[in-house]
Structures are given as C-alpha cells and as structure tokens.
Amino acid sequence: MKRFFRVYKILFLMNLSVLTAHRGAFINHLISGTVWGIFSFIVMILLTYNVRSIYSWSKQDILLLNGILGIILGLFNTFFQANFDNFPNLVNKGKLDSFLLKPMDAQVLLGIWHTKVVSLSRALIGFIFIFYICIHYQISISWTGVLLSIPVVILGIGLYYSIWLFVTTLTIWFDRATNIVELLHSLQGIMRIPPVAFRELNLVLFLVVLPLTIVAATPVGLFLGRFDFGGLALLTTVSFVCLLLSRKFWLLALRSYTSASS
Amino acid sequence: MYRTSFILYRVRELLKLFSLYFLWHFVTAQNNDFFGYDQSEIITYLLISTFVGDFIYSTRTTAIASEINEGVLTNFLLRPLSYLRYYFTRDLADKAMNIVFALGEYAIFFSLLHPPFIFQTNASLLLLFLASVLLGVILYFFISVLISLIGFWSNEGWGPRFIFYQVIGIVSGSLFPLDVLPKPVFALLEWLPFPYLIFFQSKVYQGQLPGSEIVSGFLILVVWICIMYVVTRFVWKKGLRVYTAQGR
Numbered sequence: 001m002k003r004f005f006r007v008y009k010i011l012f013l014m015n016l017s018v019l020t021a022h023r024g025a026f027i028n029h030l031i032s033g034t035v036w037g038i039f040s041f042i043v044m045i046l047l048t049y050n051v052r053s054i055y056s057w058s059k060q061d062i063l064l065l066n067g068i069l070g071i072i073l074g075l076f077n078t079f080f081q082a083n084f085d086n087f088p089n090l091v092n093k094g095k096l097d098s099f100l101l102k103p104m105d106a107q108v109l110l111g112i113w114h115t116k117v118v119s120l121s122r123a124l125i126g127f128i129f130i131f132y133i134c135i136h137y138q139i140s141i142s143w144t145g146v147l148l149s150i151p152v153v154i155l156g157i158g159l160y161y162s163i164w165l166f167v168t169t170l171t172i173w174f175d176r177a178t179n180i181v182e183l184l185h186s187l188q189g190i191m192r193i194p195p196v197a198f199r200e201l202n203l204v205l206f207l208v209v210l211p212l213t214i215v216a217a218t219p220v221g222l223f224l225g226r227f228d229f230g231g232l233a234l235l236t237t238v239s240f241v242c243l244l245l246s247r248k249f250w251l252l253a254l255r256s257y258t259s260a261s262s
Numbered sequence: 263m264y265r266t267s268f269i270l271y272r273v274r275e276l277l278k279l280f281s282l283y284f285l286w287h288f289v290t291a292q293n294n295d296f297f298g299y300d301q302s303e304i305i306t307y308l309l310i311s312t313f314v315g316d317f318i319y320s321t322r323t324t325a326i327a328s329e330i331n332e333g334v335l336t337n338f339l340l341r342p343l344s345y346l347r348y349y350f351t352r353d354l355a356d357k358a359m360n361i362v363f364a365l366g367e368y369a370i371f372f373s374l375l376h377p378p379f380i381f382q383t384n385a386s387l388l389l390l391f392l393a394s395v396l397l398g399v400i401l402y403f404f405i406s407v408l409i410s411l412i413g414f415w416s417n418e419g420w421g422p423r424f425i426f427y428q429v430i431g432i433v434s435g436s437l438f439p440l441d442v443l444p445k446p447v448f449a450l451l452e453w454l455p456f457p458y459l460i461f462f463q464s465k466v467y468q469g470q471l472p473g474s475e476i477v478s479g480f481l482i483l484v485v486w487i488c489i490m491y492v493v494t495r496f497v498w499k500k501g502l503r504v505y506t507a508q509g510r
Contacts, residue, residue: 024417032424039428043437047289054292177266179274186274189281197288 007104008112015115029118033077037070037125044192055196060137061220066192067130068149068223069216072156073188074123082114084164088171088178097259107165107250145225152222152232155239156215162242163211165250172253191216211238276367279312283377297442302378303468307439309379310464313364315436318398318459320360322352323406324423327413333507346498350403357399382467390476391467397483398459404490405455411494414501435461455486 019026044066048059057065087110090096099106099113134141164184171180195213198206218235221228286308290301299307326349329335338345372379382388409423431437433456440448440461451457462479465471471479 028424032428035425035428039432043432046438046442047285050296051289054288174266177270179267179270182274183270183277186278187281189278189285193285193288197284197291 003104004108007109011112012115016117019117026118029116030121033119033121034125037074037122041066041070041125041129055194057194057196060133060139061224062194063133064130064139064223065194065216065220067126067133068153068219069191070126070129071123072126072153072160072216074119074121074126075153076157076160077119077122078116080111080161080164081119082116083110083112084168085181086114087168088175088180091171091257092175092178094259096257100254100257100259106254107247111161139224141223142225145223149219149222152219152235155235156219159211159235159239159242160215162239162246165246166242169246169250169253172257187212211242214238272363272367275316275364276370279309279367279371280375282308282312283371283375287377297439299439299442302380304439305377306380306468307464309368309377310467311436311460313368314395314398314463315434315460316364317357317361317395318402320353320357321403321406322356323349323403323410326407326410327423330411330413330501330505331417335505336507339502346407346494349407353399353403380468382469384469387466387469391463394458394463394466394480394483397480397487398463401455401483401487401490402459404487404494408490408494408497411497411501414504430456430459433457434459435464439464453482455483455490458483458486 044063048062051059051062053059054062090099090110096106099109102109133139164181167180167184171177174180190209191212193213194217195210198209198213201209214231214235218228218231221231283305286304287301290296290304294301296304326335329338335345338348371377382391409426412422433440433451433454435457440451440457443451458479462471462483466476466479
C-alpha cells in the first residue's frame with residue numbers, strides 16, 4: 001500500500017507539472033470544462049422548468065440528481081477518464097506492454113497514470129449547483145445525510161469505473177476500435193434520468209441501462225435524508241459484482257493480449 | 263476506415279439518440295406541456311433537430327486548424343485547387359454517406375421505440391425544409407471554417423471550438439426550441455445566424471411558421487451566408503499572409 005501511494009504521488013506531481021507547463025492548454029481545459037458543466041445544468045433547469053414531479057421524483061430531486069452526477073463525473077474525469085480515453089491507443093500501438101512489464105498491477109497502474117486535475121472544476125460546479133438548489137428551493141439537509149451520501153457516491157464512481165473497464169477491455173480483442181470509449185460518453189445522458197423512467201423498457205434493455213442509472217440516483221435519497229435501503233443494497237451489490245466481474249474480465253483479456261513485439 | 267471503428271461510430275450516434283429521447287420522454291411523460299409544446303410536438307422537434315444537426319454539424323473542416331499548425335496546408339496551397347472548395351466538396355461527400363446510415367439508425371430507433379412523431383405530409387413544406395437544410399449546410403460550413411482558421415494565429419484550436427460547440431448547442435435550437443426562451447432573448451437570437459442552422463429548419467418541417475416568417479427566415483439565412491462568406495474569405499487571406507511552414 002505504501003508503494004502504491006509513493007508511485008501515485010510521483011505520477012500526480014508529474015501530471016501537475018505537465019499541466020502547469022502548458023498554460024494555454026490548462027486555461028483551455030479549465031474554461032471548456034467549466035462552460036460544459038454550467039451549460040449542462042442550465043439545460044436541466046430549462047427542461048424541468050414546467051415540471052413539479054415525474055414518476056414520484058420531484059423537480060428538486062431531479063436537479064439534485066444532476067448536481068450529484070456532475071460531482072461524480074467531475075471526480076471520475078479527474079482520476080480515471082484520461083486513462084480510459086487513452087487505453088485503446090495503448091493497445092493499438094502496442095504500448096500496453098510497458099505497463100504489463102512494470103512491477104505493479106497493470107490495471108491499477110493504468111488507472112492512475114494520468115490525473116486531470118483541471119476536471120475538478122466540474123465537480124466544483126456540481127457542488128455549487130447543489131448548494132444553489134438547496135438554497136433556492138429551501139431544501140433542508142442534515143449532516144448525517146451528507147456524510148452518508150459520500151461513501152455512496154464513491155460506490156457510484158466504483159460502479160461507473162467497472163463499466164468503463166468492461167468496455168475499454170474489449171479493445172484488447174478489437175484493437176482497431178479506438179473510438180469505443182465514445183460509446184459510454186454518449187450514454188451520459190441516460191445517467192441524468194432516474195431508473196424508474198426506464199421501467200417501460202423490456203427487461204433486457206432495462207438491465208443494461210440499470211447500472212448507469214443508479215450511479216447518481218441512489219445518493220440523492222441519502223443526501224435528502226431519505227433512507228432507501230433497497231436502493232442502497234442494489235447499488236452496493238451491483239457495484240461490487242461489477243467491480244469483481246470487470247477485474248475478472250480484465251485478467252481474461254490479458255491472456256488474449258498479444259504485444260506489438262511478438 | 264476500419265469497419266469496427268465505423269460501426270462503433272454509428273452505434274454511438276444511435277445511443278445518443280436513445281439518450282436524448284429518454285431524457286425528453288421522461289421530462290414530458292407526466293407533464294404534457296413544455297412551454298406550449300405537447301409531447302408529440304416536442305419529440306418531433308427533438309428528432310428532426312437531431313437529424314438535421316447530424317447532417318449539418320458533420321464536417322471535416324475541424325481538421326483545418328491542425329493542417330495549418332502542422333504545415334500540411336502547404337501541400338494544398340501548391341496544388342491547382344481551391345482549399346476551401348476542396349473541403350466543401352469533401353464535406354458534401356461525407357454528409358451524403360452519413361445521411362444513408364442516419365436513415366438506417368432512425369429506422370431502428372422508430373421500430374424499437376415507436377416515438378410519438380408527427381410525419382409531415384405537406385409537399386411544399388417538405389421542399390422548403392430540404393432547401394433550408396441545404397442552406398444551413400452552407401452557413402455552418404463557413405462558420406466552422408472560420409473557427410478553424412484560428413489555427414493561423416494559435417496552436418490551441420480545440421478549446422475555442424469546444425466552447426463554440428457548447429454555445430451553438432443552445433443558441434441553434436439543438437437542445438430545445440428557442441421560442442421557449444424569454445421573448446427579448448428570442449428576438450435577439452433571431453437576428454443571429456445560429457437559429458438558422460437547426461431551429462428554423464425544424465419549425466419549417468413542423469409547419470409552425472406562417473408564410474411571412476418562412477420568407478423572412480430564408481432571407482436572413484441567405485444574408486448570413488453572404489456575410490460569413492465575405493468574412494471567411496477575408497480571414498483566409500489575412501491568415502495566408504502570416505502563414506509559414508518549414509521543411510515542405
């Protein structure tokens with residue numbers, strides 16, 4: 001564990017120095033991320049302007065869902081997104097070998113190689129949005145609810161991570177599919193909607209969509225002090241199962257990996 | 263192009279459509295009024311605006327900035343062809359291919375979800391819709407080229423383009439009909455070129471514009487095309503004066 005933190009600290013400082021060395025790129029990323037975050041919330045406010053409640057979700061719940069999603073996506077983008085975006089290129093160009101040969105678990109090393117600190121701005125905007133919604137709609141929240149929602153948010157990030165790992169691992173078999181990561185980017189819209197909205201879908205589609213929809217939806221209830229043990233149990237179970245299965249899938253894929261030099 | 267990569271690109275477009283549809287279906291499910299639009303009208307607007315957006319926004323001109331920065335532009339300047347005309351032709355070919363596959367994606371989408379879509383049967387409105395889309399293609403081409411010509415003065419072309427996409431997503435009517443905005447804001451937007459990329463086309467299709475507004479809309483669209491053409495040519499010439507490339 002100590003070695004992991006030592007390696008992580010070195011990588012983090014490297015990423016930070018690269019980021020600050022190219023100030024133009026840093027400012028571009030910061031402005032782009034901030035603008036993206038703000039616009040996504042403006043769109044949700046507009047969409048729910050005339051709405052009081054949908055499928056037992058109040059307007060405030062829906063907006064809080066999007067705020068929490070903003071925090072989850074901001075944190076995920078900071079710590080993992082750049083690594084997943086880069087993974088298909090690593091496989092396609094044979095650069096995965098250098099990670100596999102290092103004396104550290106390749107999945108862990110790949111997950112922490114890049115850290116995009118500037119994406120924290122999206123998480124910050126999510127926090128500000130939640131704060132604004134609570135003030136505007138006079139929502140009273142308890143510290144217990146806030147503190148309990150933190151581990152649930154982390155579980156949601158873990159579930160989202162495992163979904164990304166599943167999808168990007170496929171590039172080991174389909175190494176030309178360098179744009180596979182864009183599939184999940186295009187599904188982020190689904191994460192803005194509570195799971196109940198998909199109950200009209202057939203069972204197979206619902207099960208495919210469910211993991212994405214519970215990532216941000218489950219913490220909302222806890223944040224508001226509503227203890228939905230069923231939802232929490234579902235998120236916990238699905239997160240751990242997906243994390244375990246994605247790890248197994250990754251190890252299975254590595255057995256099929258042929259390096260560029262072989 | 264690699265087949266898997268291409269198929270994934272098309273699947274991604276289909277998934278984006280699903281995501282957008284589910285979001286709007288959710289919002290209008292128990293509240294059949296979105297600023298005066300009922301569910302079928304807003305879903306129709308959404309699907310038409312997405313289809314038109316896929317057609318208009320798909321462009322190869324995003325590569326111009328990197329071609330300028332990397333000096334690849336020199337190869338084109340030495341050839342006996344107009345660089346901008348080359349890109350326009352390339353865009354049209356790309357759009358022709360995209361539209362074939364987009365129709366297939368929409369067929370899959372309709373067969374799976376049966377959305378409450380209003381099919382326009384008025385032939386004259388359909389012709390006007392097609393004409394407005396074609397003019398929108400030309401307008402967006404010049405706007406996109408103008409953004410890419412930043413490459414003559416800066417290496418950081420993607421940042422302004424990304425922000426531009428975010429802004430244009432709202433002000434063109436891609437995400438929601440612009441007439442839901444407060445009247446002063448909408449009145450101001452009507453004088454800008456952006457509503458004539460998506461919003462105007464969608465409203466023409468839905469037959470929700472009186473004849474006078476269709477005529478004025480087309481006039482404003484043509485005027486903006488002329489303005490953007492002149493500005494693009496001017497910036498292009500200015501850019502060429504500062505352009506330098508080595509080793510080619």
